[in-house]
Amino acid sequence: MSETTETNVLISDEILEDVIDHIRQTSKDGQLVEKSSLTVFLEEPKMATEEEAPEEAPEAETSAEDEPEDQEHREALMTALMAALEASDAIEVKTLTDDAGAEFLYSAAEMTDQYASIVMSVNNKNYLKLIADTVRYESQKYPRATHISLFTKKPYNLTEGQLLGLLSSMSTDSTYADLKYTEASNGEKFLFSERHLTARHAKSLAEWEAVLSEENP
Amino acid sequence: MSNYGWTGKILRVNLSNESVSIDDTSKYKEYIGGMGIGYKIMADEVPVGTKAYDPENKLVFAAGPLTGAGIPMSSRTNITGLSPTNPSNLVADSHMGGNFAAMMKFAGYDAIIVEGKASSPVWLNIQDDEVTLESANNVWGTGIYNTTAVINSIAGKEASVAAIGQAGENMVNLSVIMNGTSHSAGGHGGVMGSKNLKAIAIKGTGSVEMAGTGKEWEELNKYMLEELVGANNNHVVPSTPQPWAEYHNERSRWTAREDLYWGAAEPPIETGICAAGDINRIGYRTDKAIFDLGPLAEKYTVRMGGCQSCPIRCHSQIKMPQLKEYGVSEYAENTCVGYSGPNGVMIKGSKDQFEEGDARILPRVLGSQLTDDYGVWCNYGMIGDDFKYAYNNGILKEVLPADEYNSIPWDLLEAGDPAFLVDFYRRIALKEGEFSKLGMGTYWVAKEWNYGDDFWDGAEDGTGSKIWSRLGFPRHHSSETAGQVGATLNCMFNRDAQCHTHVNLTGSGLPIEVQKKVIADVYAIGSEDALDAPNDYTPANEAKAKFAKWSIIRNVLHDSLTLCNWMWPMTASPLKERNYIGDTAIEAKFMNLVTGEDYTEEELDFAAERIFQLHRALTTMQMGSKNMREDHDDICGWVFDKDPDVEAFTAGTNKLDRDDMKLAMTMFYKEMGWDEETGIPTQATLDKFGLNDIADKMSSMGLLA
Numbered sequence: 040m041s042e043t044t045e046t047n048v049l050i051s052d053e054i055l056e057d058v059i060d061h062i063r064q065t066s067k068d069g070q071l072v073e074k075s076s077l078t079v080f081l082e083e084p085k086m087a088t089e090e091e092a093p094e095e096a097p098e099a100e101t102s103a104e105d106e107p108e109d110q111e112h113r114e115a116l117m118t119a120l121m122a123a124l125e126a127s128d129a130i131e132v133k134t135l136t137d138d139a140g141a142e143f144l145y146s147a148a149e150m151t152d153q154y155a156s157i158v159m160s161v162n163n164k165n166y167l168k169l170i171a172d173t174v175r176y177e178s179q180k181y182p183r184a185t186h187i188s189l190f191t192k193k194p195y196n197l198t199e200g201q202l203l204g205l206l207s208s209m210s211t212d213s214t215y216a217d218l219k220y221t222e223a224s225n226g227e228k229f230l231f232s233e234r235h236l237t238a239r240h241a242k243s244l245a246e247w248e249a250v251l252s253e254e255n256p
Numbered sequence: 257m258s259n260y261g262w263t264g265k266i267l268r269v270n271l272s273n274e275s276v277s278i279d280d281t282s283k284y285k286e287y288i289g290g291m292g293i294g295y296k297i298m299a300d301e302v303p304v305g306t307k308a309y310d311p312e313n314k315l316v317f318a319a320g321p322l323t324g325a326g327i328p329m330s331s332r333t334n335i336t337g338l339s340p341t342n343p344s345n346l347v348a349d350s351h352m353g354g355n356f357a358a359m360m361k362f363a364g365y366d367a368i369i370v371e372g373k374a375s376s377p378v379w380l381n382i383q384d385d386e387v388t389l390e391s392a393n394n395v396w397g398t399g400i401y402n403t404t405a406v407i408n409s410i411a412g413k414e415a416s417v418a419a420i421g422q423a424g425e426n427m428v429n430l431s432v433i434m435n436g437t438s439h440s441a442g443g444h445g446g447v448m449g450s451k452n453l454k455a456i457a458i459k460g461t462g463s464v465e466m467a468g469t470g471k472e473w474e475e476l477n478k479y480m481l482e483e484l485v486g487a488n489n490n491h492v493v494p495s496t497p498q499p500w501a502e503y504h505n506e507r508s509r510w511t512a513r514e515d516l517y518w519g520a521a522e523p524p525i526e527t528g529i530c531a532a533g534d535i536n537r538i539g540y541r542t543d544k545a546i547f548d549l550g551p552l553a554e555k556y557t558v559r560m561g562g563c564q565s566c567p568i569r570c571h572s573q574i575k576m577p578q579l580k581e582y583g584v585s586e587y588a589e590n591t592c593v594g595y596s597g598p599n600g601v602m603i604k605g606s607k608d609q610f611e612e613g614d615a616r617i618l619p620r621v622l623g624s625q626l627t628d629d630y631g632v633w634c635n636y637g638m639i640g641d642d643f644k645y646a647y648n649n650g651i652l653k654e655v656l657p658a659d660e661y662n663s664i665p666w667d668l669l670e671a672g673d674p675a676f677l678v679d680f681y682r683r684i685a686l687k688e689g690e691f692s693k694l695g696m697g698t699y700w701v702a703k704e705w706n707y708g709d710d711f712w713d714g715a716e717d718g719t720g721s722k723i724w725s726r727l728g729f730p731r732h733h734s735s736e737t738a739g740q741v742g743a744t745l746n747c748m749f750n751r752d753a754q755c756h757t758h759v760n761l762t763g764s765g766l767p768i769e770v771q772k773k774v775i776a777d778v779y780a781i782g783s784e785d786a787l788d789a790p791n792d793y794t795p796a797n798e799a800k801a802k803f804a805k806w807s808i809i810r811n812v813l814h815d816s817l818t819l820c821n822w823m824w825p826m827t828a829s830p831l832k833e834r835n836y837i838g839d840t841a842i843e844a845k846f847m848n849l850v851t852g853e854d855y856t857e858e859e860l861d862f863a864a865e866r867i868f869q870l871h872r873a874l875t876t877m878q879m880g881s882k883n884m885r886e887d888h889d890d891i892c893g894w895v896f897d898k899d900p901d902v903e904a905f906t907a908g909t910n911k912l913d914r915d916d917m918k919l920a921m922t923m924f925y926k927e928m929g930w931d932e933e934t935g936i937p938t939q940a941t942l943d944k945f946g947l948n949d950i951a952d953k954m955s956s957m958g959l960l961a
């Protein structure tokens with residue numbers, strides 16, 4: 040048994056391993072794990088429950104919604120699982136909360152904070168803010184102008200239609216007044232933030248990315 | 257000298273008297289190998305004033321102690337000789353990957369010196385200790401593909417064949433020596449042709465002895481592959497956002513991702529996500545086909561190929577049946593400028609021919625087939641610019657006889673049909689008519705056809721060609737790459753600078769603040785001021801001069817060890833836990849493992865600097881220059897005159913300032929221990945590197961300050 044909590048609930052090594060594998064693989068695949076979805080692991084027959092009544096657990100899982108004590112038990116299990124994950128040397132689990140208050144997990148070794156926060160914004164459908172944050176970040180950090188096609192790629196996954204609609208509403212929203220377009224000589228479109236790049240600088244960076252870098256292999 | 261790493265033997269082949277002899281490598285130990293051996297032999301044996309096509313010129317094919325020892329990216333052949341493309345026929349190097357260098361070591365040689373001139377066409381057949389000259393009459397006049405196939409059928413299919421095509425035979429200045437039918441060394445094909453040497457076939461059955469144990473070798477390799485290596489050019493971030501990566505950059509060569517396939521493989525193979533640290537997927541990281549040829553190339557990609565001992569595989573192997581319409585094979589293999597060079601000849605652009613989007617891929621793969629078979633070199637893409645200037649300014653109409661002019665299929669060029677390339681390269685390789693002077697190289701064709709100042713300096717708005725130096729070589733990661741750093745090092749060689757030390761970092765995909773920390777960590781630089789944000793330059797400073805020097809020295813070190821400078825040094829790492837800082841001492845670690853010697857990073861850099869000091873001295877003597885700043889290190893005007901509406905050091909331009917560049921050059925000369933006015937190595941500097949004999953020679957020529 041892996042972990043004991045104040046409620047005397049234990050998580051078996053086997054379960055813990057399965058959960059770790061699941062979080063890892065999901066992170067590798069570029070998705071977050073909703074914490075509540077982990078209950079499925081806690082409903083397995085192999086799940087060990089309270090020390091004194093292990094054989095009662097399978098029944099509890101089928102009537103969880105109706106029985107307040109089962110609900111309590113499930114919460115205890117989840118608390119124990121989170122504690123076991125926290126204590127595990129095999130994984131560093133990080134947590135994000137969405138706009139509705141639901142918690143999501145990812146493995147730090149398989150997913151960066153940067154990527155996780157993009158996925159979370161996509162889950163929250165905060166597209167305008169996500170686009171603005173991305174463009175501002177890239178203009179300041181790299182620095183570079185952001186090719187608008189970025190937002191049609193994973194993990195943004197916007198369709199071209201969605202993107203055009205979003206960009207058009209962005210242009211009329213004063214919150215995003217610092218975001219501007221620039222274009223390379225081959226017609227490819229980029230966005231940049233005036234807070235961090237001048238128009239000239241942005242244009243030259245866009246030209247480099249779309250045209251000149253190909254001529255200087 | 258230890259018996260480890262080096263084979264201890266250099267093969268000397270005199271084509272004039274058909275003699276073969278063995279030299280001892282140990283006398284070149286201070287020069288490491290590869291390029292170092294090449295320059296030392298040129299200094300000792302080729303008289304100042306010799307011309308490239310004189311029988312007295314020599315070609316030195318050399319590898320270093322790390323080649324053949326299973327060190328990542330180590331099968332590079334360095335070829336040294338006087339080059340015909342520049343006006344004084346200054347010494348230069350050409351480099352090829354493939355497996356020639358490793359095979360040369362397995363046959364027991366660190367280098368092959370080719371001297372004299374055969375009385376009739378021959379090829380050199382090396383089978384370990386057995387060395388013979390064979391008649392090349394059966395392959396003379398044919399291309400590299402046929403030559404390689406025929407010679408392999410005689411020397412054995414395992415033999416590595418380095419051959420020239422018709423261009424080399426005809427002493428076209430812009431010609432290559434090539435092994436493995438896609439690994440080309442540009443610039444010395446004509447010299448090989450001038451010696452009536454069609455090819456060198458080499459088969460070795462030995463191995464390279466290593467001082468360290470197999471376990472040590474494995475551990476060091478594992479460390480490098482897990483912690484330091486990225487994708488081609490050591491780009492350390494992926495080209496798309498990926499879960500494992502903190503950063504990404506669309507121009508990164510780490511192109512592997514989900515749903516990207518080698519589409520013509522049977523069955524198709526998905527590159528998938530190849531995260532840092534996953535050493536078994538390094539070979540999938542760089543899908544160079546889509547990088548060089550665009551998205552349509554995905555379905556035509558069979559796989560990635562590359563050099564012996566390289567996990568990166570930067571050559572894309574393409575199967576495109578439409579190529580047969582042009583009378584060539586449906587298969588093509590190449591990388592980078594091997595593709596973009598021919599594309600630059602399509603000066604009126606290219607149009608789709610068989611399907612939407614093939615304008616991007618067809619001229620590149622067709623052109624690479626033609627140039628690889630004829631053995632034509634593009635002078636790092638400059639041949640297209642030379643042609644463009646002559647065509648657009650009506651020069652061709654003036655200098656070509658009317659019949660010849662009218663025989664050229666201009667309609668194909670104007671229509672953007674890549675079939676034009678079939679005619680273009682035949683004329684160049686076979687030296688057909690006046691038009692073929694384009695194969696002389698920029699300096700000579702500009703002189704022959706009287707190009708105007710605007711060719712060199714650009715139009716009034718600074719737009720023009722890619723020409724960097726009036727000696728006829730183009731920019732190659734110059735002022736657009738780290739400003740004064742790229743500009744300085746582009747002035748230092750006698751051809752396009754083939755230095756990637758600096759651009760591998762600036763192109764790594766990392767944010768500028770991370771790059772600054774990485775460069776500040778390099779012992780020889782130690783300051784974030786060495787690097788500016790792209791297109792947002794600051795004035796010259798000492799750190800930039802040190803960065804330029806270190807970039808060159810490491811490039812020279814790699815060409816001497818011999819390692820691929822398209823990957824090395826490991827300045828950056830793909831790992832966040834290392835703060836993206838690589839390990840620039842790993843060359844020394846591998847050197848010590850293989851040779852059993854005890855080099856520090858600084859000592860290896862010192863040895864490499866000796867080699868570069870010798871290069872500078874050889875160049876000074878061959879030019880007879882008393883002022884290298886003026887005679888050699890001059891930069892074409894467009895670099896300073898572009899973007900006329902803004903001053904240098906304005907965000908959004910990479911133009912440089914003349915006075916500032918003069919200062920940058922002075923700072924660099926100081927770092928190198930050269931006279932700060934003339935850029936010529938001082939007596940004290942030459943003495944410091946044990947080049948006293950060279951100092952005496954320069955002094956007797958009146959060239960020392």
Ligand code: SF4
Binds near residue numbers: 329353354489569571
């Ligand atoms: S990176 Fe490319 S050129 Fe360099 S060794 Fe590897 S395959 Fe050869």
